[in-house]
Amino acid sequence: MLERSTPICQSCAMPLVRAEDHGTDAAGRPAAKFCRFCFVGGAFVDPAATADTMIERCVRVLAGRGMLERDARILMAGTIPALERWRAS
Numbered sequence: 001m002l003e004r005s006t007p008i009c010q011s012c013a014m015p016l017v018r019a020e021d022h023g024t025d026a027a028g029r030p031a032a033k034f035c036r037f038c039f040v041g042g043a044f045v046d047p048a049a050t051a052d053t054m055i056e057r058c059v060r061v062l063a064g065r066g067m068l069e070r071d072a073r074i075l076m077a078g079t080i081p082a083l084e085r086w087r088a089s
Helices: 051-064 069-082
Strands: 022-024 030-035
Antiparallel strands (some): 022 030
């Protein structure tokens, strides 16, 4: 179980627990708000992604780890749109 204070990626909601979980800024330093799958070298890995495509990606990952697809979809549909990357869109 995650602590409430555990930061999460503001693009995909991945928990940012370890240093290696973080993406990198343009200088190669750890990015505070984004994970290594979403943000590398100061840019989003998939800049054309939408909140809907991110929900689908995350559902596949969670289902692949044993979560029921229905439950993963409910969780991600309630989480992704509230994250910093998607709030403005």
